[in-house]
Structure formats: structure tokens, C-alpha cells
Amino acid sequence: MNxxxxxxxxxxxxxxxxxAFMAAFPHTIPIFAGFWFLGLTYGIYMNVSGFSFWYPMCMSVTIFAGSIEFITVNMLLGAFNPVQALAMTLMINARHLFYGISMLDKYKGTGWKKGYLIFGMCDESFSINYTADIPEDVDRGWFMLFVTLLNQFYWFFGSTLGGIFGSIIHFNTEGLDFVMTAMFVVIFLEQWLKDKKHTSALLGLGLSLICLCAFGSDNFIIPAMLAILGVLTLLRKPLEKEADSL
Known part of the structure; x- marks a missing residue:
């Protein structure tokens, strides 16, 4: 070869x-604002909890799952419980199982990129890669890789910056540890507004309250998640019929 x-x-x-990069980048611009701000909050939250900026920086590279990373803060501060960590991760990110099934055809033929695409598939990357109208002259595999890589970089950049600023800039951080609760409340409200029927949401609230009373505030999360999973599985067909009738 000359x-x-x-x-x-x-x-x-x-x-x-x-x-491929120029085609992917505009799709990720709206994600940048949200990821940068939320990542910044996460980095500051980690610093307030007693961790140096290395923790959010490394966790944003190796975990890259926003809600789990927030929860990991409390896990790191509590007793070592790998079973609880595994169960919590599976329950919270169970939706990725369905994301993965939906992306099987789209990931075909991507070669070595497929491994990273699977690892880095967050809600936002899935939405873009699944719905984007990729130009015919743009390599599909590289387009999806750049979307995933850019979104992870935004989160990495924000969380690292938050960890650094949290240790340099001293300000009143009272109430900052409520950010995780606020994030889940917003997610719940968005889901509530999107659904016309609220059966699943009401079941989740009811079962969580029952488990809270039965197991206490320190131990109710896993039983509540298992109860929600079990009940929704049993009621899957009636709920699907209800959704189809709307």
C-alpha cells in the first residue's frame, strides 16, 4: 500500500x-443546558457531602446514570450493601431494558462502537438516536456514537466543574441535598401530566406509603419497588387495554 x-x-x-459530528452536534445542543446544570448541581452536592471533585468526575465516566449517581452519594455515606445497590440500580434503570430492545436493529452493523453505544445509552441519547432522521450520506454508527459521546461529555463537564467549584467557592448550601428529591418529584409530575389515566402513578404512591409504614423510612425503598413491579406485572394486561382505549 503506497x-x-x-x-x-x-x-x-x-x-x-x-x-457525522456536524450532523450529530445540533441534536445535542438542547441536552447541553440540562445536563450541564444538573451535572453542576450533582458535583456541588458531592462536594457538600464530603467528596472531592475526583468522585463526580470518575463516576460520570464509569456510571453515567444521573439518578443512580445522586443515589450513590447516600450509598457511599452509608453501610456497605452491594445487594441493595444492585437492586436499586436494576429497579431505577429497568426502563433501559426496553430501550435496548428498541435499539437492536439500529445498532446492527456498528462494529466496535456497539459496546459504547450500549453503555452510554441514557434517556436523551436514546430519544435522539431512535428518532433522528440521519442523512443518507452520514455514517449511522458514527452519528449515534457522537450523540452518545457528546451527551456524556456534557454530564462529565458539568459534574466535574461542580465538584471543583464546590471546593473553591464557599456559599450557603443549606437545602442542596434536597436536589435528588426535587429531581424525582419533577420526573413524577412530568409523567403525571403526560398520562391521561393515573392508575400506575397512584398504585406507586399507595404501595410506597404502605411499605413506608410497614418497613420504616430507612428500609422501605426496595420492598416498595418490588411491590410496584409485582403489582404492575399482574395488572399489565388491564393497564395496556386502558391505554389502548384512550
């Missing part, structure tokens, strides 16, 4: 990557 052939291959590859 030098000219190598140069042509390099230029062709560079052109492919540039075109």
Missing part, C-alpha cells in the same frame, strides 16, 4: 467523522 493510498484513506475517514 503513501497516496494511505493519505486518501485518512482523508476519507476524517471527512466521514467530521460529517
Amino acid at each position: 503513501t497516496n493510498t494511505l493519505i486518501n484513506k485518512y482523508n476519507s475517514k476524517k471527512h466521514t467523522l467530521k460529517k
